[in-house]
Structures are given as C-alpha cells and as structure tokens.
Amino acid sequence: MRLNVHIHKIKSIDDLTIALPVDKGLYAITGQNGSGKSTIVACASRAFFRMKMADYFGAIEDDAFIECELNGITRRWEKKRSDTKNLTDYWAHSSNGKMEINGFYEGSLIFGNRFRNTSYEKMRNLENANPKMLKEADEFIRQNLGEILQGDSNFYEKIWYVQGEDVGLKGGYIFYYEKKGKRISQFHMSTGENLLISILNSISIRKKERDNIEKPCMFFLDEVELALHPSSLKKLMTLLTQVSDEYNYAIYFSTHSIELIRGIKPENIFYIERHSDNSLEVLNPCYPAYATKFLYDHSGYDRIILVEDDLAKEIIRRILKKESMMNNKLVHVLPCGGWNNVLDLADDVIRNNLLGKRASICIILDGDIKDQADKYRKKIHNSIPTNYLPIKSLEKYLRSKLVLSVDHKLYRHLTDYIFQQKSLAEIIDEYKRISRYDWEKDSNGKTFYSLLNDELQKRNKDRAELIETIVDYLFDQHSPELISIIAFLHNQLD
Template sequence: MKLNITINKIKSIKNLTISLPIEKGLYAITGQNGSGKSTVVTCASSVFFTMPMNDYFGKTDEDARIDFELNGAKRAWFKEKTNWKKSSEGKMSIKGFYEGSLIFGNRFRNTNFETLKKLDFIDNTKLAEAPNFIKENLGIILQNNKNFYEKLYILEGKNIDSKFNFYRDIFYYEKGEKRVSQFHMSTGENLMVSILNSIFIRNNDRASLMKPCLMFLDEIELALHPSSLKRLINFLKDLSNKFNYAVYFSTHSIELIGGIKPDNIFFLERYSDDSLEILNPCYPAYATRILYDHSGYDSVFLVEDDLAKSIINRILKKYNLLSNRLIHVLPCGGYSNVIDLAEEVVNSNLIGKTSKIMIILDGDVKVEANAYIAKRNYNNNIPLNYLPIESLEKFLKKHLIENVDKKLFRILNDFIFQQKSLSSLIEEYKNENGIKRDDNGKIFYKYLDNELRARNKNRDEIVEMIVDYLFDNNDQNLIKITHFLKKQLE
C-alpha cells in the first residue's frame, strides 16, 4: 500500500507526484542541493501533522495545494486567498511524526534567549527521571554505551510555568556536580533526545500495530558523527520491525543511503527547466554521485542493476578471476546513469589512477547506449561490453509472458509465488492493462513486486533464482561476457 502525494506550487516544486510505501522499513528521499528533498518531506508530514503552513512554506501562489490519497481515502491542504484550509474525504488511517530542518525542526521551536536562561534555573524537584528507553538508546547511539546518560532527567511540558510560553518536554543530564540543560547540550545530543522522546511517545500510542505509522527525519546527519549514524540506522531497523514504522530520511549521507536497498531510495532529479523527476528504484552509487570511497580497488565494473551484478560476480567466482585482485561490481541504474557516472569518475579521478574502470550494460541497449555516448561526445576509452540478457523486468516479461520458458516458470511459481500463483498475477496484469505498452516490463514487474512484498519476500530472491537457472542450464550467451571479463582482468 502506498501514500500518494501530489504537491503543487510549494516552494521550489511546481508540480510533483510521488507514491511512498507505508510498509515497515527504512527509506531515503535524496537528491542534489536544492532539489526539493526537505520540501517533499515537510509536505508529506502534513498528512498527519497540522503545521502553520505559512511559517513552513512562506509566500505561496493562491492555487498552491497538497493532495493525499491512501486506500481510497483523500485529504488535502489548499490555499484559499491568503489562508490555508484542509479537506478530507473518507477515513485516512495513518499516524506519524516529523523531525524537521534546523530552522523549522521541533527541537528549536518557541525558543528565545530569555526563556532558555530561565529554564536553566528550574528547581530539581520539578525534574523526573527520564524513561530508560530514552536514556539507554541515547547512550548507545551517541556513545556506544547505554549507561553514558544514566543521570538523564525530564521536565515535562505540562509542568512548565505558562509564563515561559514554552510547552514541550525539556531534558537535563548531570555529569559530576554539573547539570546541563538540553539547550546547552551538543547539537547531536539535542537532536537525538528530542527524536527519542517523540518515538517513545509514539510507541506508547501504538494501540494497533496494524495502523501505518510514518517517521520523517530531515537531514539528521548534519548533527551526527558517521559512527552514530550507523548505530542510529541499526536502532531504527529494529524499531521499524517491532512497531511497524516506515522511516523516511531526507538525506545526502553515504552512511544512511548505503544501508538502504535501491527499491526504497527515491532520488529527486531536477532538470535545467526546473522540472522534477522521481527516480525509483535508485542505486546508492547514483544517489550519492559515486561518493563512495572505491579507491584502492584494482578494478571497478559499473553495471545497471542487481541482476547484472549477480551475473558478473558469479562469473568472477566460477572462473577464479578474483585471485590476487580487489574487484568491485557497482550497480548504478539505467544505462545513461552508468555512462554518465563513468565519465565523471574518469574526469574527476574519483577512484585513483591505479584503478581500472569498466562498463557492462544490459544486452538490449547497445544502439541507445552508443547514440548516447556519441551525442555527449564522451571519449574516455573506458572498456564497454554488454550482457547477454536484458534488464530483470524485460527478462521476466519475455520469459514468463511473451515466449514462456516453462521450466523457469515452474521454478519461480513453486518457490516464490506459492500463495498467489504466477498465472493469476499474469491474468490480472493482462486484464487491467489491456493493450497498454509495457516495452520495458516495469508495469508487469510491479504486479510481481507487490506480491513479493505481501509475502515478506524481495527482489533479491528472484535475481538469485534467475542467475542459478542461467548457470545450471549452461546458457551459451554467458560465454561472450566471460571472455570479456577474462580479457579485461588479464
């Protein structure tokens, strides 16, 4: 199930439609600076968070609006002259919380120097011991020590004198004889204690774990050390599984994006005419513009997707081509992404002069790839070859629908699609799409993917079975790419 969002004339976004899965797991919304990541996250959070729209979005056109649709229910924010209004149609059953940017984040709201100065002198008798969930996880994430913030206290918002005009919970911790208020903590401590408090409140509010709950975290990497980010990811993975949370990061962080599977990465591509496109799935290499540290590898193969990566890795192992070499196979997305990234790597020397880079594209894009290279006048002499098969989506459509490979059909049907058969899914696909063009197989693959998700399975299982099938049947088309790899690694 997905939350469908349409954003119209909000900040730098003229018009954008994005569908966000609400199933538990970690997701990333990423893109170049100024692409609109934070705007998407803020707009999405307004499905459950009533915010002062003019404060968050500034001056907007009179026809600015945000529309939501989930399982037939609809909700919208829309501008009426100078005021924002809200409408609903049907019951939209969804919860969540939002930790915003440095300027509009919850942790810095309603603060001023005089108020903070007074809160520093709050009497200890008004403080209560913070919940163990917050104390221990704050210590684990930031210090890798659950007892580090053992003396952590909370001043609940309801106990703060109304003259302060401050109504949120405030935290204090003691080190020796010194008491430190939340506003004198490090930015990372301030950030994490607020997030953990929000999560703690939300956990206690989860009367039914069946109701979807979204967490939107906007650029939290700005305040956290990479090691803390990695521990935060592990914490949120466990939490997501336990409480059925879909956790969305708006981020540039390699640490965050690298730990999220391509299906869960949404890349905002902004073009020169200011239009936006959502790339999903998106591979981390493309999302971070190959900022990974691949220096030190002897050879780097850039490929399109996970099927290509699995085939190349299987050949490398089968023919002992890995001996005495460090080799990395890096999926980047479509053929244009691979070609562009290869050009950038060579021109910027991102992997070092001692590393050799090669391109292997899917077998059905040879004409398009050559035209793309010629049009952009790329002349970098990077070795280029093609796989003997198409993309995963095209391969499945070809061998399961157009020219049925009965043996492969039975293998997939028996081991993966046990509850809802492949035949049923194919029949649904044909009935619902009619004569609609699906040359790349992506529409058909969505039917398979939805069934996989419903059964807690994933794309990797199909990829692995197809690679096994190709090698078990000694597919002769693998010989050409094997010769290419051997030649390049001589």
C-alpha cells in the same frame, strides 16, 4: 499501499507528484542541493502533522497547494484570502474523510520541534527548574541516547523531562540529563544530543500508541547527518531498522549521507533530479552509486565494473568467481540504475579522475538497449570499454519469460523455489486482468514486478533471493549467450 503527494508551487518545486510507500522499512529521499528534498518531506508530513505553513514555506503564489492521498482519502491545503480588503492570506484545509495515518516529522537544525516560542530568559529559568516538576523519561530514551552517541547505554545516568506548558512554553517536552550529580538542560546539550533525544522521544511515544500495528505510521527525518557523527548515524540506522520491523514504521530520510544511503535498498531510494528547465524527475529505484554521484572511495580497487542493476551485478559476480578472475586483484561490481545513468556516471568518473591512477573502469549494460546506448556513447564521446549482457533488466526479463513467451523451465524453477503458496499462475492472471487495456504501458515490466514483489514481501522473501534463484537457473542452463561476456571480462581483467 502508498501515500501520494502532489506539491504545486511550494518553494523551489513548481509541480511534483511522488508516491511514497507506507510499508515498513527505511527509505531515502536524496538529490543535489536545492533539488527540493526538504520541501518534499515537509509537505508529505502534512498527512499527519499540523504546522504553521508560513513558518515552513514562507511567501507562496496564490495557486499553490499540497495534496496528500492515502487509500482513497484526500487531504488538501491551499492558499486563500480571508479578507479581500486587507488581502490577508491563510491556508485552507479540506478533506473527504479521515486519513488513517500516524507519524513524526523532524525538521533537523532549522525547523526542529524543540524550542518554539521561547526566549533566553525562559532558558535561564529552566536551568533552575523545580526538581518536583521533573519526571523520569522512558528507559528507551536514556539507554539509546547513550548507546548511539557514546557507545555506552549507561553513559547518561538519568534523563528527566518537563512538559512545555509547565514552564511557560507552548507544547512539547524539555529534557534534562544527569551526569555525576550535575543536571544539564536541553538548551545546553549538543546539537546531536538535541536531535537524537527528539527522535527517540517521538519513537517512544509512537511505540506506546501502536494499538493497531496495521495502521500506517511514517517518520520523516530531514538531514539528520548534519548533527551526528558517522559512527552515531550507523547506530541510529541499526535502531531504526529494528523498530521499523517491530512496529511497522516507514522511516524516511532526506539526506546526502553516504552512510545512510549505502544501507538502504535501491527500491527504497528516491533520487530527485532537477533538470535545466527547473522540472523535477523522481528516479526510483535508484542505486547508491548514482544517488551519491560516486562519492564512495573506490580508489583501492584495481577494476570497477559499472552495471545497470542488481541482477546484472549478480551475473557478473558469478562469472568472476566461476572463471577465477579475481585472483590477485580487487574488483568491484557497482550497479548504478538505467543505462544512461551508467554512461553519465562513467563519463563523470573519467573526466574528473575520481578513481585515481591505480583503478580502471569498464561498462556492462543490458542487452536490449545496445542501439540506444551506442548512439548515446558517440554523443558524449564515451570510449570506455563496453559490453552487453544477453538479458534485459530484471523486470523486463521476468515479464518476457513468464508472460509474453513462457520459459517453462524458468517458470517451474521459480514455482519450486520462490512462489510456493500463491502460485505464479494466479499472479499472472491478476496481471493480465489489470493490464488488459494498458498492455504497452508496462513495457518496462514494473507493474508485473510489483505484483511479484508484493507476494515476496508477504512470504518474508526479497528481491535478492529472487535474483539469486534466477542466476542459478541461468548458469544451470549453460547458456551459450554468456560466452561473449565471459570473453570480454577475461580481456579486461587478465
């Protein structure tokens, strides 16, 4: 199931539609500065979060709107004029039913939900709050605040809170921590403490109200890395992975962070590409190497091999191991996404000398795009050593071998090791029914793969397990088509 978000003329986004899964897991929305990441998460949070639109989006055009759709229910917000004489603007909300979704939005540094409608005078008064007003916070907050920030779950001796209304603030909670008998209000906590205590409190609240764990619940966290040290960020990721799995949360990060992106699966990364005409393109799946534009430190490697996807990576990794090509050298196989992503990234690496003097680079692309890739390489003057695998992308390969021209050995292999409950025959029949009138539009195989992936998730299996099974099959068959790629790799690495 997906939350479909249509954004029209909001801040820097002219028009964009993005489909965000509500299935449990960690997701990243990333892109260069000004690509619209923060606007996307703010707009998507309208599915469950009421905000003052003018505060978040400022002045907008008269035909601007945000529309969210989930499971047939649509919620829409658009600009209206309430008084034609005074030209007063307001946001009108409409819906065709109740949208069954919960969530949490944390707008990081600027649009956080902590200190609204306050003043310095009120802040000073809160330092001397009546102890009788204080309530002890959930142990979940105290322990995880200490563990994530300090590596010690008992670092904060006590965590207290008061409700905003009790101290003259509108809504929310004000927190205090106690350390060696001294009480510190949230107004004097560090930025990291402020951000994290807000996130932990929201998780605590959502946990308690999860009476129906099947009801979608989405967290949107905007650039949390700005307030947290990388080591704390890694611990936060571990915690969020645990609560996501246990409570069925879909947790989205709007981020530039390598630490965040490198821990998220490519199919859960949405890269927002802004083109020269100001149009936006959503790249999904997107591999971390492309999402971070090669910001990883690869200078310690002797050889970098750029490939398109995780299937290609696993094939190359198996060849390197089988042929003993990694003896006395460090080799890294890096999936980057589509073939044009690979070539653009390789070109950027060479032009900007991102690998340093020690490392060198080569490219291995999927075999079905050789003509296109060769033309593009000439256009950008790319002379990096390049070869082609005898297979297509994972999605194209599966559609070709299981639907268009059935490879009976592969079919039986996948049935025996992966699809043991709902059979491949049932999945293929379902695919043929939904694709009957739109066959050519699935030439990339993504619709067919989505059906396979749905079944994998139901059986607690994943893409990596499917890939491993396919690669085992390819090597068991001793395919002669692999000989040329083995020779190419020997030439590059020996």
